[in-house]
Amino acid sequence: MAAEQSLQATTPSGDTRIHNIGYRSYDGPRLGRSYARMSLYSQSLRGAYGLGRSAKSKVLPMLLFVVMCVPAAIMVAVAVATKAKELPLDYTRYAIVMQAVISLYVASQAPQSVSRDLRFKTVPLYFSRPIETADYVRAKYAALASALFVLTAAPLLVLYVGALLAKLDFTDQTKGFAQGLVSVALLSLLFAGIGLVIASVTPRRGFGIAAVIAVLTISYGAVSTLQAIADVQGSGDAGILIGLFSPITLIDGVQSAYLGASSAFPGGVGPDRTEGLLFVLVTLGLIAGSHALLMRRYKKVGL
Amino acid sequence: MDVTVIATESLSKRFPRVTALDRLSVDVGPGVTGLVGANGAGKSTLIKILLGLSPATEGRAEVLGLDVATEGAAIRERVGYMPEHDCLPPDVSATEFVVHMARMSGLPATAARERTADTLRHVGLYEERYRPIGGYSTGMKQRVKLAQALVHDPQLVFLDEPTNGLDPVGRDEMLGLIRRIHTDFGISVLVTSHLLGELERTCDHVVVVDGGKLLRSSSTRDFTQTTTTLAIEVTDTDEHPDGTRAVREALHARGVTVQDGSGLPGAGHILLLTAQGEDTFDLVRDVIADLGLGLVRMEQRRHQIAEVFTNDTDAQRKEAVGHGG
Ligand SMILES: Nc1ncnc2c1ncn2[C@@H]1O[C@H](COP(=O)(O)OP(=O)(O)OP(=O)(O)O)[C@@H](O)[C@H]1O
Numbered sequence A: 001m002a003a004e005q006s007l008q009a010t011t012p013s014g015d016t017r018i019h020n021i022g023y024r025s026y027d028g029p030r031l032g033r034s035y036a037r038m039s040l041y042s043q044s045l046r047g048a049y050g051l052g053r054s055a056k057s058k059v060l061p062m063l064l065f066v067v068m069c070v071p072a073a074i075m076v077a078v079a080v081a082t083k084a085k086e087l088p089l090d091y092t093r094y095a096i097v098m099q100a101v102i103s104l105y106v107a108s109q110a111p112q113s114v115s116r117d118l119r120f121k122t123v124p125l126y127f128s129r130p131i132e133t134a135d136y137v138r139a140k141y142a143a144l145a146s147a148l149f150v151l152t153a154a155p156l157l158v159l160y161v162g163a164l165l166a167k168l169d170f171t172d173q174t175k176g177f178a179q180g181l182v183s184v185a186l187l188s189l190l191f192a193g194i195g196l197v198i199a200s201v202t203p204r205r206g207f208g209i210a211a212v213i214a215v216l217t218i219s220y221g222a223v224s225t226l227q228a229i230a231d232v233q234g235s236g237d238a239g240i241l242i243g244l245f246s247p248i249t250l251i252d253g254v255q256s257a258y259l260g261a262s263s264a265f266p267g268g269v270g271p272d273r274t275e276g277l278l279f280v281l282v283t284l285g286l287i288a289g290s291h292a293l294l295m296r297r298y299k300k301v302g303l
Numbered sequence B: 001m002d003v004t005v006i007a008t009e010s011l012s013k014r015f016p017r018v019t020a021l022d023r024l025s026v027d028v029g030p031g032v033t034g035l036v037g038a039n040g041a042g043k044s045t046l047i048k049i050l051l052g053l054s055p056a057t058e059g060r061a062e063v064l065g066l067d068v069a070t071e072g073a074a075i076r077e078r079v080g081y082m083p084e085h086d087c088l089p090p091d092v093s094a095t096e097f098v099v100h101m102a103r104m105s106g107l108p109a110t111a112a113r114e115r116t117a118d119t120l121r122h123v124g125l126y127e128e129r130y131r132p133i134g135g136y137s138t139g140m141k142q143r144v145k146l147a148q149a150l151v152h153d154p155q156l157v158f159l160d161e162p163t164n165g166l167d168p169v170g171r172d173e174m175l176g177l178i179r180r181i182h183t184d185f186g187i188s189v190l191v192t193s194h195l196l197g198e199l200e201r202t203c204d205h206v207v208v209v210d211g212g213k214l215l216r217s218s219s220t221r222d223f224t225q226t227t228t229t230l231a232i233e234v235t236d237t238d239e240h241p242d243g244t245r246a247v248r249e250a251l252h253a254r255g256v257t258v259q260d261g262s263g264l265p266g267a268g269h270i271l272l273l274t275a276q277g278e279d280t281f282d283l284v285r286d287v288i289a290d291l292g293l294g295l296v297r298m299e300q301r302r303h304q305i306a307e308v309f310t311n312d313t314d315a316q317r318k319e320a321v322g323h324g325g
């Protein structure tokens, strides 16, 4: 460092011709593939909140994070102030109510995570290093799912801490919080997978954002409309199964069948345990399918 | 050649519609090696196979003694790669980008930062390295691309058309840098170009491919020696009022083709012929002495490989393949 400074001091600034300061070879450790995968994971996770990127890229993810947490903080404040016996909203319902914010987050961050590498052709540089397609896909998938988990679990933590401060029943609250965490973990994996698959086939970031929003909102809009119609016509079971066709209603179905959640389906009637199994299978199938599609996509990118 | 850095044996790559590499067998030693060929000659395809990223249709290849088909990951730990296309995200700085790429090569965080600072300095990027890459000139971008290929101190680097898009000054600087990668950094280099001329000064060895086939592989010294052109100028005498013509005819009679030096100063009085070593010198000297002419000058014109290549007729190319390797 000292050598560099003294040398630069003697050369007119901007002169790029003086490079010969002596090359030092590297004899230190080379940590290989798993370390590289881990580095890509942490860089992508940080990037999902704009860390290590320009100030401008921090605005949206941070803003969405705040928007996600503020209602929880208000609920807690109200619960404490009014000495309520329970929280105004279940842990498992929170993400369902806030789905628009979550969708917006996926739509903005999935493309920034993968479309940039495709668009600027950085992917070949990764694959010219020890990591393989699977490492790249897993690191990116895990990073976005983790970022989503942070986004969806943070307000639950606010609720939980607030509930304990308001001296609500510890066992009840802990159980509800745990169920909520399982639910948002599943939601994070599902939304990350769908978002990344769409982003990986839309190198133009703007299209990626639009496509993710379209898929998430149109599927939800269509499903809830059809469910409402089915409900009016009295064919409740058909209405329930329609819920298999949009990501957020899938999560709703899984948690009302297995995680003690009250359903947002019409009439508050969600799938029973047998129908719930179908919801679980479809959810897991979509997660596995997203992973498989991403692998296929990146096998082709190669160099 | 003491050590072999790259060895291919009857290496072929066939795509549904084209044969990108056609039974290519070539050995490359340490130092700077140029891989020369026209667009579509198969240069980039060869590099992808050597990185272990694209399987060969047939044949085999080794890089640093490692088999490309089975030991790709080990190869990629020891080599660096600079692609021919743009590969830089515009919204991050050179420092951030190269640090990230160093970690992707397995360097711990502190080492990655130190090596990045060193490497960027070596390729000639100073204050600008903290600015977003989007605002860089083509020359600066090429340097960043080079830096990410060198940051983990590889044993060998593949540089795919590093002079692409550079102006003459930038080109010279890049070529100088490439030379130093070997002489100062001790890293072997395989550099591709479609211009033979620019690799003459830079490379120790040149491999020429055409249509996926090996055209020639030889050290740059051999390359220019065998293609040395002799320029001859003689005096006229009473016996031979047109001395130049007399020499031309006499050489013709002995099976040596001679061109007149049209386009050169003193055209008409200068004869150009391709020297095939010492014998040619002796022959020319004898012919001129026999005719009783005075030799004004006999010069070796070290031709640029580019000229030699473009002057090659197809027949000569085939012959070259025979002599190559
Ligand atoms: N993935 C591919 N699928 C089909 N054909 C391909 C593929 N990659 C390369 N080719 C073909 O193989 C041939 C060799 O291509 P390659 O890119 O290796 O040439 P090159 O020598 O690098 O050319 P350039 O100077 O243009 O970079 C070309 O005809 C090209 O069209």
Ligand SMILES: [Mg+2]
Pocket: B043, B044, B045, B084, B160
């Ligand atoms: Mg090429």
